[in-house]
Amino acid sequence: MNIVACVKQVPDTEAQIKVKPDGSGIDEGGIKWVMNPYDEFGVEEALKMKEKFGGDVTIVCVGPARAMETIRTALAMGADKGIHISDPALENADAYTTASALAAAIKGVPYDVILCGQRAIDDDSGQVGSVLAELLGIPQVTVVTKVDVDGQKVKVVRPIEGAQLVIESALPAVITATKGLNEPRYASLPGIMKAKKKPVDVKDAAALGVSADAKAKVGKFIPPPARPPGKIICADDTPEGKAAEVAKLLREEAKVI
Amino acid sequence: MEHIPFSVGNEGRQVFWNAEHFELWLFLFTFVALGIFAYGIYRRWQMWAAMGKPEIRWDDTKERLKLLLRDGFLQIKTFKDPYPGIMHGLIFFGFVVLIFGAAFDATEFHITEPFGIAFLRGWFYLIFSFTMDLFGLAVLLGVLMALHRRYITRPDRLAYRGESDSTADDAIALLLLLGIIVTGFVIESLRIHVTQPSWEVWSFAGYALSKAFVGVPAETAKAMHAWTWWIHTFIVLGFIAYIPYSRLLHMITVPANHFMQNRKPVGTIEPIRDFENAESFGVGQLDEFTWKQIFDADACTKCGRCQDGCPAYLTGKPLSPKKLVQDLKTYWLEKAPAAVMAKKLADEPAKWPYLGKKWPILNTIDFIIDFLLAKTKGMPTGAPAEKALVGEAIELHELWACTNCMYCMENCSASIEHVPKIIAMRQYKVLTEADFAPELQLTYRNMENNSNPWGVGSHLRGDWAKDLGVKTLAEDPNVEYLFYVGCSGSFDDRGKKVSVAFAKILKEAGVSFGILGAEESCCGDSAMRGGNEYLYQTLAQANIEVMNGYGVKKIITTCPHGYNALKKDYPHFGGNYEIYHHTEILADLIAKGKISLKKSMDGVFTYHDSCFLGRYNNIYTQPRTILGAVPGMKLVEMERNLAKSFCCGAGGARMWMEEEGQRINNTRAAQAIEVKADVIAVGCPFCLTMMSDGIKDNKKDEEMKSLDIAEIVWKSMDLEEEPEPVEVCAAPAE
The missing domain is CATH 1.10.1060 (Fumarate Reductase Iron-sulfur Protein; Chain B, domain 2)
Known part of the structure; x- marks a missing residue:
């Protein structure tokens, strides 16, 4: 069974994000880059499938040169090879362009399952997995917490509000992972060392025949306004009094109810 | 051979009395016993040599011989525990004297007497006899103490969760010892009973026992003597032969182990040097x-x-x-x-x-030996x-x-x-294997990504000092000390208060110091002790690079874990600094009068020794000296203190792991409650957290608290109004 896992490199959740003064992007100085946590669930699931059914796990990533580190992280966890789509022209790629690049790269590898994170924690767009499935013309099952592959079929669990859906799909398919699917493994040291020698193909947009023109462009990055200080409700000591005060403030000050 | 008859003035005794004809047999049996002994040692030696990677533990022989003298002969480590120490000392020193005595007898009988020189005569003989009896009794007392302890009082340390460790081997060893001494005294008393020399009152134990044989005819007594003599001989030879096959082998392995003991600083871990090519790390086999x-x-x-x-x-x-x-x-x-x-x-x-x-022959011998060993030691056969x-x-x-x-x-x-x-x-x-607790995996990821176990953004590391006017080395590298704050002092709310108190003291005392701020990395202690040597070395190297870049020479830490890592482990990677714990600095500042403790601190204080400060680095006195300098304080010790102090439970990466069952920190806090302490003083941020939590879990947080020494000192310096507790719901101003 051949599995493809798509990964993206994103700033660490604790990193201090500073918007460049001209609003053209974020200041990358001092940022610790990590694998998108949702993608990590995807990689872990891919490795589990490999352990169960055999085959190869290929990591595909669109990102600048630094993203190679994230590919190596996935290889250290146990993936077999990587494709790094690195092109300055793709720097401001939107979800569609990214998915097109991934699709073009994936067409060149045999696959039975494609795993993606349900969204990336930096731009939160949540589209790449779905667009990728459309471009490849295969089914998609998204935001899943359980995956069972059975022959040429896959059965997944997708939590929805107050319930969960059990969805069955033919393979190959794109599956997008969310928290709860698994606990990503900690890479072993021999794994880390071996990862340095595993093959990674570096390709640019031209080699894949992908247009780098983004359909959606970011106009400007604006930092969120500073959060105003909190307020302690003191008007009355009783729970009822406090609740009344909260309701009053929500209506009159915050104007949300 | 004839000799001058024994008499008053020429006191002595005939060696081999009543056993003159046994000598040849004795030599024969001794030879067999020594053969069995030697074969056992040979087998064991091969086993020691067969497994394990090479390691040299016999460099600097002179120093090692001193250690052998201290721990092997003088038994300093054994005596740290009174009852077992005295018990073992009685047996050990008793036998040392008895063996010397036997050697005197043998030297005289086999070597000097044939040349007409008899030195065991007169007053020397009397003192010799007295000494031998005295130490014989010492061994007897020691063995009885051991039997009593192992089979009557049965302390838990001789068991595991109530299941006794004792095997037949333990009983055999003690009974052999008992047999040697008892038969020895019986032989002596029978000889005295038959020969009746007046001076044998000096062999006081044998003399007293000889009174038991009053009325036994001389011939009967001589026959009894001969029988007992053989029993004694066989027990002694059996004892010698039994050594390599039993717990008695510790007479060889323990002194050898003292000689080969670690001479590097306590707790040093040899770094792994080759990450690139090894297939396996640490010890799996x-x-x-x-x-x-x-x-x-x-x-x-x-x-x-x-x-x-x-x-x-x-x-x-x-x-x-x-x-x-x-x-x-x-x-x-x-x-x-x-x-x-x-x-x-x-x-x-x-x-x-x-x-x-x-x-056939060797195989059969080995088979018999192995079978017997299995039977006496409760080891599995097959x-x-x-x-x-x-x-x-x-x-x-x-x-x-x-x-x-x-x-x-x-x-x-x-x-x-x-x-x-x-x-x-x-x-x-x-x-x-990368197979370990998920919570520790998270800790390591946090340390990888943000250089601290909590995973707080690494850019916030220096924020605790924002309003204190403390400069970073980037701002001013020309300072005497680097204050290496560490993760707790930088990110943990409780730990930050300690950093603030300590920084204020340093400023007040006019000490020239700076911090690294966001350039500081985690010291890596928890990674190293939790087995993640790779992560630890990454962090250590990051710190060393920055510190060496600023030409740092002296470092102060408030955390004993950082103290220990920087002091003992960083030199492996080119980080050589003078490291001070803040209690060392504070004790020095107080001694030199740079700071004065004015405000009286009422209440009962107890000092909890941090393992990494005490046992690892022998810093026991400074914290106590500092507390002693605080006016009004009543300092009490918990039962477990100093080198026998009880851990808070956070070392060895346990700080970051789930704990099952009874919690170590609660147990320690309860020990402080037992001595009615109002404050548990600590010198370690891990201990601080653990003791604070322990106090809460013991439901004592209303009346007790845990404070770092620096906080106590800063309060006692009385330079700052204690901030009023913030009234969150004060009456609104009209």
Whole structure:
């Protein structure tokens, strides 16, 4: 069974994000880059499938040169090879362009399952997995917490509000992972060392025949306004009094109810 | 041979009295006993040599001989515990004297007397007789104390969770000792009864016992004497022959282990040097230990000193250092014979033609020996089951329960090194297998991504000092000291208060210092002790690069874990600095009058020794001196203190792991409650957290608190109004 896992490199959740003064992007100085946590669930699931059914796990990533580190992280966890789509022209790629690049790269590898994170924690767009499935013309099952592959079929669990859906799909398919699917493994040291020698193909947009023109462009990055200080409700000591005060403030000050 | 008759003025006794004709037989039996002894040692030697990586532990022989004298002969480590120390001392020193005495007898009888020189005569004989009886009684008392302890009082340290460790071997060893002494006295008293020399009142024990034989005819007594003489001889020879096959072997392995004891600073862990090419890291198989680490296990006498203060064992965890070492020994005993054979075949196949084939005599002897050993020591017979070292012989729960508190090593009377073995096996689980607790994985990811175990953004590291006017080395590198704050002091709310108090003291005392701010990295102690040597080295190198870049020479830490790592482990990677713990600096500032403690601190204080400060770095007095300088304070000691202090439970990466069952910190806090302390003073941020939580869990947070020494000093300096507790719901201003 051949599995493809798509990964993206994103700033660490604790990193201090500073918007460049001209609003053209974020200041990358001092940022610790990590694998998108949702993608990590995807990689872990891919490795589990490999352990169960055999085959190869290929990591595909669109990102600048630094993203190679994230590919190596996935290889250290146990993936077999990587494709790094690195092109300055793709720097401001939107979800569609990214998915097109991934699709073009994936067409060149045999696959039975494609795993993606349900969204990336930096731009939160949540589209790449779905667009990728459309471009490849295969089914998609998204935001899943359980995956069972059975022959040429896959059965997944997708939590929805107050319930969960059990969805069955033919393979190959794109599956997008969310928290709860698994606990990503900690890479072993021999794994880390071996990862340095595993093959990674570096390709640019031209080699894949992908247009780098983004359909959606970011106009400007604006930092969120500073959060105003909190307020302690003191008007009355009783729970009822406090609740009344909260309701009053929500209506009159915050104007949300 | 004739000699001058014994008389008053020429006191003495005839050696081999009533046993003149036994000499030849005695030599024969002695030869056999020594043969059995030598064969046992030979077999054991081969087993020691068969497994493990090489390690040199005999460099600097002169210093090592001193250690052998101190711990082996003078038994300093054994005497740390009064009852067992005295018990063992009576037997050991008793036998040393008795053996010297026997050697005197033999020298006179076989060497000097044939030349007409008899030195065991007159007053020397009388003193000699008195001494021998005295030390004979000492051994007797020691053996009776041992029997009483092992079979009557049965302290928990001679068991594991109520299940006694005692095997037939223990009883045999003690009964042999008892037999030697009792028969020795009986022989002496029968001789005195028959020969009746007036001066034998000096052999006071034998003389007193001879009164029991009053009325026994001389001939009967002589026959009894001859029988007892043989029984005595066989017990002695049996004892000698039994040594290599029994716990008595500790007479050889323990002194050897003292001679080979670690001479590096306490707790130093040899760094892994080759990450690139190795396929396996740490110890996953017995053979990956050094031979000395395995030899350690063979030196263990299961005395249980380690178990007596092990925080994991005492709070019901599966770990007991004694059990761990004994399990290792059993595992080694199962594996070693095959390794001996493999080594022989690999080394010199031509020299051992019989190996692997039937070689009846030796095989039969070995079979009999092994069978008897199995019976006396409760070891399994037959082929050992194939089991893994890590996870089966040593269970993972045991491996991960260790807090690295160093109690076991500090108190081991055989110089066994438990902690490095545990770390080596953890390294295997973490680095090679990447199979370890999820919460520790999260901690390591946090340390990788944000250089602190909590995973708080690393850019916030210096924020605690924002309003204090403390400069970073980037702003001003020309300072005397770097204050290496560490993760707790930078990110933990409680720890930050300690950093603030300490920085204020330094400023007040006019000490020139700076911090690294966001350039500082985690010290890596928890990674290293949790088996993640790779992560630890990454962090250490990041720190060293920055520190060396600023030309840092002196460093102060408020955290003993950083203190220990920077002091002992960073030199491995080119980080050589003078390291001070803040209690050393504070004690010095007080002594020099740079700060004065004015405000009286009422209440009962108790100082909880941090393991990494006390046992690891021998800093016991400074914190107590500082507290002693605080006016009004009543300082009391908990029962477990100084080198026998009880761990808070946070060391060895345990700070970041879930704890099952009774919590170590609650147990320690309860010990402070027992001495009616109002404040638990600490010198370690991990201890601070653990004690604060322990106080809460004991429901004492209304009346008790835990404070760092720096906080106590700053309060007592009385330079700052104590901030009023913020009234969150004060009446609104009209």
